[in-house]
Amino acid sequence: MIPTIEWDGKYVRMIDQRKIPSRIEWYVCRGYRDVIKAIEKMVIRGAPAIGVAAAMGLALGGFSIRTKSTATFMDKFRKIAEEMLLGRPTAVNLRWAVERMENLVERMGAALVDEIRRALKEESEKILAEDIEINRRMGWNGQRLVPARATILTHCNAGSLATGGYGTALGVIRAAHEKGKKIKVIADETRPWLQGLRLTAFELMEDGIPVTVIVDNAAGSLMRQGMIDLVITGADRIAANGDVANKIGTYQVAVLAKTNKVPFYVAAPLSTIDSTTKNGDMIPVEERGGDEIFRFGKMRIGPSGVSVLNPAFDITPAKYVSAIITEKGVIRPPFRKGIKDLLS
């Protein structure tokens, strides 16, 4: 499996996800601003992967602060952390990782700057390793929900490339496959960015898991025809009541699953749950540029001057979610209680 992101000496490198599957290319970040740019431009995407990238970015930031005074260091570090938070507002893992790194710095108030720098790098490596471990546990917990033979619909890419490795939704699929279950995956292509066609299909083909791509428009019709046994997606943020923010189109898939009596599961680490957000409508939804829709590479597709609306995420009310799969176990409705219990 290709690593999504890793340290390469004193730099951080990540697979440029804008270029998959045409090219497998490293994108090298020499400073924290490179990481911010990579997150904004979607060189790296996926809530957990963004969290790991932010942590590594802050460690790079630490190396760039030229001072021997711990107080000055902490001051400048906080400013870098604020900059890092501006990137993409919907996924909560970014904030989670930034807070974890800030807490580490706070705790080391008495240490030498060099020690803090080293600790930040180590913490970012730990976050990466933990993320992979968490995904494996989530996969293990989730595969129990998958029948011995199943056709699974997934939306966007909640795979190895969206995380430190292994994946959330695709982690569950991988675990079911490793257990010897006969799994077929139907991947929504996921416009506008085509994460399904480009990334999910690529990942699963690499792993020898049968995958068929459809346009997002076909998901409902397949469910109506009884061709889908269950749906699994990832999440960018889960509110305290179980409402889920995820890639635009997820809400539709969830409604169609309910209409057609197909279980709809969300796989996400606890770091994606934001208990300070009461419900989904309080989650900020990022709007991205129209270029993602009316251009394809350098080709313009839509009429010149066309008006476009491009929300990157949507909110799926908890009532459409059959269960939330986490590294600590599977949460069933009512979610408010289940989430509270699991987090405490």
Next chain:
Amino acid sequence: MIPTIEWDGKYVRMIDQRKIPSRIEWYVCRGYRDVIKAIEKMVIRGAPAIGVAAAMGLALGGFSIRTKSTATFMDKFRKIAEEMLLGRPTAVNLRWAVERMENLVERMGAALVDEIRRALKEESEKILAEDIEINRRMGWNGQRLVPARATILTHCNAGSLATGGYGTALGVIRAAHEKGKKIKVIADETRPWLQGLRLTAFELMEDGIPVTVIVDNAAGSLMRQGMIDLVITGADRIAANGDVANKIGTYQVAVLAKTNKVPFYVAAPLSTIDSTTKNGDMIPVEERGGDEIFRFGKMRIGPSGVSVLNPAFDITPAKYVSAIITEKGVIRPPFRKGIKDLLS
């Protein structure tokens, strides 16, 4: 307004819809096989437009039959008609137009071959003129369902370019706009072929009707946020019970409209109603090549060897349809009775 299709002396020419909006280019058909190819390759598309094209194609076919014997002519004409029917199986207007042209030939059993040829050409011109007139009446009937201010979602292109002119769903929108109603249109881009982004946006912008394009994934989220007042689509075939075959993704839009209490209207001429098809599940759904999904122009997007499923249409059960707008009036549920009454 650009004509979708017309006679140009002894040839038939149509706007090549694969190239809109980058280029406005005529595609000239010198024989009936050019028309069959144009229908298959989607130079022309949209159920009513395909009907007109088939009629003109058969007239071209008539000119190509080299005989003075009426019996031989009729025999060869029937074979051409059979060939014409193979093109695209879902839209019933193709069959409707072919049958109308065949009936004409049958009725002229005593005439000279030259007279039949001329009559076929005239009939195809009549079908075109009638189609435009029908659309205008449909528009008039349908606009009464549109509030004085409304944001209307439409899927695919059921516009001037999908018909002889004016449009079915977009005909209703045009009529409402002409009546002075404040209309905003949200157009699903409609993957894989992007009829919404390329054709609907283009048409409405030409007419000065405000239009904003979204990815198909965003339609449900907009409805959930109360941003859509009603939905209007066209149809490729309507069964006797009111089930609707239309562009892939229509079913999803209809389910989401019902879930969010948004009216879902279908605008289609009576020639789209197939009373010999009992229900939607008996309508053949065309499957098209995967290229439409994993290629963009000459660019390959998906991983090499990726498996793709590309149904071009889906079935929307009648229970999701609020009303069917036709040139003879608006049909409300129960549709079986309403359709029967209107057709008789």
